[in-house]
Amino acid sequence: MTSARASRSRTGNGGPYSAESPLGGHAPRTQRTGRSLPFSDERHQQAHHWVVEESYLLDAQHYDEWLDLLTDDIHYVMPVRVSTALGAGFDSAPGMAHFDENKYSLSRRVARFATEHAWTEDPPSRLRHYVTNVRTFATEDADHLVVDSAVLLYRSRGDVREAAIVSAGREDLLRRDPGGQGWSLARRTILVDDSVLRTQNLAIFL
Numbered sequence: 001m002t003s004a005r006a007s008r009s010r011t012g013n014g015g016p017y018s019a020e021s022p023l024g025g026h027a028p029r030t031q032r033t034g035r036s037l038p039f040s041d042e043r044h045q046q047a048h049h050w051v052v053e054e055s056y057l058l059d060a061q062h063y064d065e066w067l068d069l070l071t072d073d074i075h076y077v078m079p080v081r082v083s084t085a086l087g088a089g090f091d092s093a094p095g096m097a098h099f100d101e102n103k104y105s106l107s108r109r110v111a112r113f114a115t116e117h118a119w120t121e122d123p124p125s126r127l128r129h130y131v132t133n134v135r136t137f138a139t140e141d142a143d144h145l146v147v148d149s150a151v152l153l154y155r156s157r158g159d160v161r162e163a164a165i166v167s168a169g170r171e172d173l174l175r176r177d178p179g180g181q182g183w184s185l186a187r188r189t190i191l192v193d194d195s196v197l198r199t200q201n202l203a204i205f206l
Helices: 003-008 014-019 042-060 063-067 103-113
Strands: 070-081 092-101 126-138 144-156 164-176 183-192
Touching: 014 070, 014 183, 042 063, 042 126, 042 144, 042 164, 042 183, 063 103, 070 103, 092 103, 144 183
Parallel strands: 070 183
Antiparallel strands: 070 092, 126 144, 144 164, 164 183
């Protein structure tokens, strides 16, 4: 067991996941500092607004607009969770992920939706992202914020199959845009609450 895996256990700390990923080597390692910001803090309000607006883009499947919210060095990772004994020091499978993406691979996923080969999303799913429990943390860099949130995805496709529900926690790293007019997503770590996902595929984003 490595110290990185031990330190990340059950914390949602996104940095170690990026450090262990071939596609995450370029990703920022910026981490939270101190306690969560009060809800009255302007930075928290901006971050909360950002994740809510993003959820509407994902629900509407406006993926080209969503890509515009991502930094060029983004790492988007969703480790495979495993059930381990208390004190094991890890709760994800080393080197395994449902998503392990950079900006290029995410853009290729989005481009595929416009082709005749995107059979997993034709007809498209009906999606609803419920985002709650948003906490925001300052970092050592004033142009970055760490944002924790809980997300519940309801996904219905077709008329006869049962809907799928995916529950997860997310740790996002938001970076202030040049000029200070907004924020972009520089890193996302998604920790699902199931070891076995009860959805047919992951041709969508969390």
